[in-house]
Amino acid sequence: MKKIIAAVFLAGLTVQVSAQSGTNSPYSQYGLGALASQATGFNRGMNGLAYGFHEHNQVNYMNPASYASVDSLSFIFDAGVSLQLTNFDENGNKVNAHNADIEYVAASFRVFKHVGVSFGILPYSNVGYNFSNTQNVNAFPSTSSPNATYSNIYSGNGGLHMVYLGAGWEPFKGIAFGANISYLWGTLNRSSTNTYSDSYVNTLSKNYTAQVKSYKVDLGAQFTCPINKKNELTLGLAYSLGHNLGAEPECSIISTNSQTSVSDTTRYVVSKAFEIPQTFGVGLMWNHNNRLKFGVDYQMQKWVKIQYPQLITINGKTSYSLVDGQFTDRHKLTVGGDYCKGERYRGFFSRMHYRGGVSYATPYLRINGQEGPRELSASFGVGIPIINGYNNRSMLNISAEWVNQKAVGLIKENTFRINVGLTFNERWFAKFKVE
Template identity: 30%
Template sequence: MIKKIIVSICLLFSFALFAQEGTSSPYSFYGIGDIKFKGTIENRSMGSLSVFPDSIHINIQNPAHFASLKLTGLALGGTYGNTKSKTETQEAKARRTTLDYLAIGVPVSSKVGIGFGLIPYSSIGYKIQKNIYDIKSTTDINGITHIDTIGAKFSKYTGKGGVNKVFLGFGYRLTKKINIGADIQYNFGTIETSNLRYQTLPLLQYGSRETNVSEVRGVNVDLGITYQTKVNAKYSFFSSLAYTPEAELTLGNTRNIDIVQVSSSVSVIERENIAVEDTKIKLPAKLTFGSGFGEVKKWLVGAEITLLNNSVMSNRFTDIQGATFENSVRYTLGGFFIPNYNSYSNYYKRIVYRGGLRYENTGLVIQNKSMNDFAANIGLGMPLSGTFTNINIGLEIGKRGTKYYNLVEENYINISVGLSLSDKWFVKRKFD
């Protein structure tokens, strides 16, 4: 029965993945969009900290953690996001509900674990309208000023799509203290952007629209190692290192120029296909190192640093201007606390309380200004009685960018809910 439930969830997740718009940020126009994945709900609630080798929760930020699994598990997470975007003169609000990841982890033996799943890695989603009015003022002989609009031009920019990852990984317990692991990821997706322009004063019957579509394909790998040791009979030290080598995505590009008529909807009058070259975008090399200290099944405090070689990134087309990329860094500080994980009389003592901070330079540079992102996280891991299953809830409050220099500041609140379903599988029955 549980296998049928998992198959149904996988199918539902796949259908929803292709229908969702994962972001509302104008910054997603550049590169391959907003990088959305920052770990499972458990990790994100600690600021994306990933150093802890949990035996029942799937950690997909470092494949070496698969070797720590003691139970077969399914992890599923989604987010409701509310973003207020503002400039020096305007404000806008947007809401999004997205599915963030689906992963399954299986302990093959006492030393080997495998994991596989699907991750919506990056998202493009924006709708921007720019209006230009030409104003003329005249004064008649009575001294009364008349203001006339002599021209009204409109530009609408839209984008949707993104890059998804299917991954397969394994972890191996090299010694009692050291795990190693690797995974392979297949990247795929479709990115579509358009620019619609038309004029109403003086009235022009037709407008124009440029549409660019990119089919994204590519493969990359992740490598990882973790270390865990007892400091004394009570406390433990944890450390992890994950490395993603530089990889390359191939983009099959098409471009259409349409003559359109704009009313309550947009009707295509004539279309011309423009030949554009296929392009390649590099995925930057990434190095993540972190350490933590704590008491197993009680509490943990850890810190992590991630370095990305984002300077190798580029835009999808060579004629996209206005942005460059630089090497970036992310700092994470977080942890968790469990009052009493095996308490039978007080449910609240079994809840996992999580918190963390995250600060990063995203690597995107617009008008010589680096786009920085800062967020604070808290979360709860609520166990279901009599099982190893947990419902995880996380709250993230953050800010990205700036409203000055003709840029956009994004203030966001994300509420995430995840299911971590763990159980023993492949156990031979003694009785039928």
């Protein structure tokens, strides 16, 4: 089993590095792309609810203080995949797209009393789109055809990923602190091509590329207060450091003569570009008798002051430089819960977990001077215990998620996603007696 887990982890790492993006959204052409969820399988059943949860048998990356609660006898390994179908609606024109992606690979175990560690690989953002539009040309030079058309083709791929190592420590009963340190990397590729059916007009292409190699730091804390013998409240706090990623994005403008196929290329480079925002999170979780857990999370990402490179032409002079006003602060509110009759019961259905959650999030993007699409989402999930002669501690987490994104005058998106996460819980550190 240990060899299988190690092989799955390495395979997940390889696939994450080379995999296609986990999105088809045209909104991923802006900023750092479509922001990915860092929730693992059990969190996704509650639509990403995480800050107040400290489970002994699950990996909760979103608050590293939770690692301190990991069972002392276990090695927990968690891997998840997703399958999604998205419907795009623009002025009554509807298109469907689907994809699948390996979402995350994570592991956790206890190293000392009250100290747990975790490591794994997670997505940060995804870029993936390909669309075009064709229109008639209203005014052309006299040499052109009266029925000439022009087409704009847009495509992009890539995204940012992170490998992390984290630790959680509980110095006093009910008080825990934690931190994640991540290596953040990835490539963002975007292009737009303007072509004309008339052979007298040049083809113009703009290619945007950037490589990111940086770091990410996340801090967390949890404070648990017993109310009585059957009830307790946990306050969870999280903070992510915002900083410049030091990337050097490049923009290449290629003008190709349609008759001679001769190209002229102009390149622009911006130094010390791209930033990740400061992120603040707070959550409250109520635990009733270890059966019903209900919580609420609030997250704010400070994007509004972050600059982003943009191609600008003023008085016939073109430049590629950092500009303001491309982003806005993002706020997200999540409510959800988990119910299980009790893990100490032997019955299969008694050990099932039933989860649900809803979220509302404002955008971090500004598109054509207005805020991007707001997001409303909901999920329902189950945790299915794996019970056999070899292992009765592992769990299969399955959830269905619906995400709606819309804004006035912009494309509407409806996404239906299936998340599947498999949590191996192995008793690697148990001491056995021989008689």
